[in-house]
Amino acid sequence: MQVTYLVKRLNPERERSPRFEQFSLEVGEYDSVLDGLIKVREELDGSLALRCSCRAAICGSCAMRVNGEPRLMCKTRVRDVAEDGQVKVEPIGNLPVLKDLVVDMGPFWEKVRAVKPWLEPPPEKPEREYLAPNEAMREVVGALACVMCGACVSNCTVWEVDPNFLGPAALAKAHRFVADPRNSDNAERLKQLGEYTGIWDCTHCFYCVQACPKDVAPMERILALRREAIAHGYTNHNGVRHSDSFAQSVKQSGSLNEGRLAVESQGYLNLPALLGLLPVGLRALRAGKMPSPFHHKRPGAAHVKRIFEKVEGPRS
Amino acid sequence: MKYAWYPGCVSQGGCPELYTSMAKVCSVLGIELEELKGAACTGAGVLTERNPELADTLNARTFAMAEQVGAPLLTNCSTCQGVMSQANAKLQADAKYRARVNGHLAAEGLEYKGTAVVKHLLWALVEDYGLDNFKAKVVRPLAGLKAAPFYGCYILRPTKALGIDETPARRRYLELLIAACGAEPVDYDGKFKCCGFPILTMNEKNSVNMVGTHTLDAKGHGAHCMVTPCPLCHLNLDGYQIKAAGMKGQQINIPILHLPQLLGLALGLSAKELRLNHHIISTQAVTALAKA
Numbered sequence: 281m282q283v284t285y286l287v288k289r290l291n292p293e294r295e296r297s298p299r300f301e302q303f304s305l306e307v308g309e310y311d312s313v314l315d316g317l318i319k320v321r322e323e324l325d326g327s328l329a330l331r332c333s334c335r336a337a338i339c340g341s342c343a344m345r346v347n348g349e350p351r352l353m354c355k356t357r358v359r360d361v362a363e364d365g366q367v368k369v370e371p372i373g374n375l376p377v378l379k380d381l382v383v384d385m386g387p388f389w390e391k392v393r394a395v396k397p398w399l400e401p402p403p404e405k406p407e408r409e410y411l412a413p414n415e416a417m418r419e420v421v422g423a424l425a426c427v428m429c430g431a432c433v434s435n436c437t438v439w440e441v442d443p444n445f446l447g448p449a450a451l452a453k454a455h456r457f458v459a460d461p462r463n464s465d466n467a468e469r470l471k472q473l474g475e476y477t478g479i480w481d482c483t484h485c486f487y488c489v490q491a492c493p494k495d496v497a498p499m500e501r502i503l504a505l506r507r508e509a510i511a512h513g514y515t516n517h518n519g520v521r522h523s524d525s526f527a528q529s530v531k532q533s534g535s536l537n538e539g540r541l542a543v544e545s546q547g548y549l550n551l552p553a554l555l556g557l558l559p560v561g562l563r564a565l566r567a568g569k570m571p572s573p574f575h576h577k578r579p580g581a582a583h584v585k586r587i588f589e590k591v592e593g594p595r596s
Numbered sequence: 597m598k599y600a601w602y603p604g605c606v607s608q609g610g611c612p613e614l615y616t617s618m619a620k621v622c623s624v625l626g627i628e629l630e631e632l633k634g635a636a637c638t639g640a641g642v643l644t645e646r647n648p649e650l651a652d653t654l655n656a657r658t659f660a661m662a663e664q665v666g667a668p669l670l671t672n673c674s675t676c677q678g679v680m681s682q683a684n685a686k687l688q689a690d691a692k693y694r695a696r697v698n699g700h701l702a703a704e705g706l707e708y709k710g711t712a713v714v715k716h717l718l719w720a721l722v723e724d725y726g727l728d729n730f731k732a733k734v735v736r737p738l739a740g741l742k743a744a745p746f747y748g749c750y751i752l753r754p755t756k757a758l759g760i761d762e763t764p765a766r767r768r769y770l771e772l773l774i775a776a777c778g779a780e781p782v783d784y785d786g787k788f789k790c791c792g793f794p795i796l797t798m799n800e801k802n803s804v805n806m807v808g809t810h811t812l813d814a815k816g817h818g819a820h821c822m823v824t825p826c827p828l829c830h831l832n833l834d835g836y837q838i839k840a841a842g843m844k845g846q847q848i849n850i851p852i853l854h855l856p857q858l859l860g861l862a863l864g865l866s867a868k869e870l871r872l873n874h875h876i877i878s879t880q881a882v883t884a885l886a887k888a
Contacts, residue, residue, distance in 0.1 A: 441806055480795075490755060518797045523645065530639070564610070584657075
């Protein structure tokens with residue numbers, strides 16, 4: 281089939297801003313987007329810079345954005361993504377472009393190194409090998425599938441506004457060790473992961489889940505790390521207070537009490553933060569949008585409460 | 597045409613203008629709504645994060661109520677749509693899990709049979725009502741208005757549970773409806789991104805930065821207003837826009853309309869009926885255009 285590739289190009293030595301270049305080419309029915317890019321490089325423009333190696337979705341080097349979505353180019357068929365015969369290829373986002381479709385993975389690896397990507401076994405050595413139950417390893421295997429391609433980081437909405445955020449790949453890697461029963465320093469790891477730039481900064485946007493070519497579902501692992509952190513007693517955090525207040529409000533009334541949630545997330549004794557809420561509160565009041573301080577129970581609230589008690593158990 | 601209406605917590609709390617405009621617009625379009633007054637909060641992802649089975653049970657309860665009404669569920673919130681779509685996908689695919697969840701519902705005599713259909717107004721209008729039928733009701737085409745769509749994460753991802761893998765056009769419905777109102781949809785980078793609301797209490801700086809980035813992006817592309825099917829996005833983009841302007845050191849002042857408010861203007865409802873005067877960022881730029 282005949283397609284047009286719109287390729288985002290940049291040669292930082294000569295240009296300040298990127299431009300799109302158009303290439304018309306013939307691709308086979310089962311060709312990947314990568315096959316087409318290699319054809320462009322070999323037959324149409326030898327100066328096109330791109331990274332690839334295994335061509336079998338194992339090495340993780342050909343992550344790029346096709347029509348805005350981050351994917352592995354070797355695992356994406358042209359016919360599945362072409363829109364009106366057009367395929368738009370850009371480098372993955374959130375990382376500095378070195379040339380054309382090649383990005384600097386430096387900041388990516390920096391984050392992975394920051395989460396201590398190795399196992400800390402307990403000091404006492406076992407008689408033979410370290411044993412781990414099958415069930416526990418099943419959880420870990422999912423994260424082990426990560427090929428470090430950077431697709432999840434590409435459209436991360438938090439990284440975009442705060443490059444200090446550890447990001448989905450590194451946090452999924454962190455979970456791989458926290459979930460490993462042979463690891464011995466979870467308390468220390470979780471304390472560190474709960475700080476600024478860590479697990480509580482994720483905004484739940486699902487971009488990384490959608491982007492991952494290996495179904496690692498990084499966001500789900502970040503949420504699992506939050507549960508682990510709470511189980512280890514790291515509860516002095518707005519994220520934990522927010523979750524607790526949310527659950528209490530639904531449990532007691534069947535619905536969310538937004539006013540109470542805003543205050544309780546900060547903590548009743550956190551005066552500076554509560555004062556910080558005032559301007560927004562006053563604006564909402566003036567616009568007639570302030571939720572009523574008298575939160576009514578929904579009909580059937582008693583049943584909702586019974587469901588909470590039954591499913592959550594006495595802890596709630 | 598009848599739906600079991602799930603208004604959600606925010607349209608009954610921080611965004612009363614959404615509840616009113618949704619009810620009015622459906623009435624003008626002749627869509628019958630039976631409100632599920634006793635339905636509980638979906639958990640907005642927060643309860644799923646704490647305890648997936650708890651959140652799925654609360655949503656199964658809502659689905660069972662809709663089955664009793666005998667009509668599809670209608671939401672006016674991207675977040676409710678996403679959480680319910682994900683819960684429904686799980687409950688429909690796994691009969692054993694559904695039976696377990698139904699065990700928690702038995703005390704109230706409820707059982708979810710697995711047949712619920714959940715649709716946001718955005719999807720229902722395009723897929724059930726029909727764009728041509730909608731256009732036939734437009735009495736005040738919003739010519740000259742440039743509106744930037746802002747979808748909200750939960751109605752976009754994950755695409756499998758949301759049925760977007762089968763119906764990719766769901767990622768373009770807002771543009772279609774904006775055009776059906778006679779206005780011009782504005783394309784810009786931010787339309788599929790996060791408004792920042794979920795981390796507002798955890799990292800206000802990043803959250804407000806997102807508000808500033810997307811509102812300025814929309815404005816920079818010539819939009820007079822933004823339109824969202826998600827009241828949580830509205831709360832952040834409207835409520836924290838003044839703070840974002842301070843952070844970015846630039847004036848922003850771009851009104852954030854709920855989807856039914858935009859539709860209502862085109863359908864001839866007044867600004868007051870749509871409670872467009874209940875916003876933090878003034879909507880006058882939009883209502884003036886609608887009057888002209």
